[in-house]
Amino acid sequence: KYSFSFSPSDDGKKVKILGETGINNLMIKFESVEYSRTSQMKVHLKLYKAVGGSPDSGLINFPFPFIKNEKYDSCVVVSDTYSQDEWIAAKMIAESMQQHRKAPPVVIPESRISDRLCGSNKILVGKPCELKLIAEHLGYDSCEIKDLPNGEGFIEYKSKTDRPITADLIVTGNSNKDILKAATVVKHQLDFYVVESNKAAVYGD
Numbered sequence: 001k002y003s004f005s006f007s008p009s010d011d012g013k014k015v016k017i018l019g020e021t022g023i024n025n026l027m028i029k030f031e032s033v034e035y036s037r038t039s040q041m042k043v044h045l046k047l048y049k050a051v052g053g054s055p056d057s058g059l060i061n062f063p064f065p066f067i068k069n070e071k072y073d074s075c076v077v078v079s080d081t082y083s084q085d086e087w088i089a090a091k092m093i094a095e096s097m098q099q100h101r102k103a104p105p106v107v108i109p110e111s112r113i114s115d116r117l118c119g120s121n122k123i124l125v126g127k128p129c130e131l132k133l134i135a136e137h138l139g140y141d142s143c144e145i146k147d148l149p150n151g152e153g154f155i156e157y158k159s160k161t162d163r164p165i166t167a168d169l170i171v172t173g174n175s176n177k178d179i180l181k182a183a184t185v186v187k188h189q190l191d192f193y194v195v196e197s198n199k200a201a202v203y204g205d
Contacts (some may be wrong), residue, residue: 056158062186073120074120087107093163094107124169150175
């Protein structure tokens with residue numbers, strides 16, 4: 001890891017970067033450093049715009065805000081008529097958030113949602129025709145995701161408020177297998193899958 005400073009704007013404000021960070025709605029990712037035997041060093045940066053939401057929130061920061069101050073502020077929600085694969089997908093995501101904690105966040109059917117169990121944020125796993133909260137976010141209650149080909153899962157981070165940062169994460173697809181694909185990517189976010197946008201289609205085996 002390398003730590004260095006640079007000036008991102010005309011006001012001369014100095015920002016220290018270690019690996020990756022964000023300024024306003026820009027994300028800055030560390031690319032590489034070249035240096036010779038002299039004291040001169042070249043620093044290469046990759047800049048890209050974070051899509052949607054607060055500059056401090058987004059799928060790239062998962063599991064935040066679903067975990068805040070080392071405590072769960074979320075639950076994982078499935079429909080009341082969930083399939084076995086949807087339950088497996090939900091548990092997969094929950095267990096990936098456990099890390100060194102005694103237990104993962106709760107996985108519950110939609111009818112059991114409460115502030116006590118779920119806090120301010122929810123991870124929604126299922127289809128919009130079966131899970132009402134997904135239908136509300138997407139604006140329709142069809143079992144087919146609009147503009148999503150068969151064989152692809154879909155992930156979307158939906159920002160709700162900026163202060164405090166709250167959000168829902170949608171994990172869906174046109175089939176149970178597609179939902180499992182999307183859940184696998186969320187499980188390994190910042191592991192070997194890195195989703196930098198707040199909306200993504202997932203394909204492949």
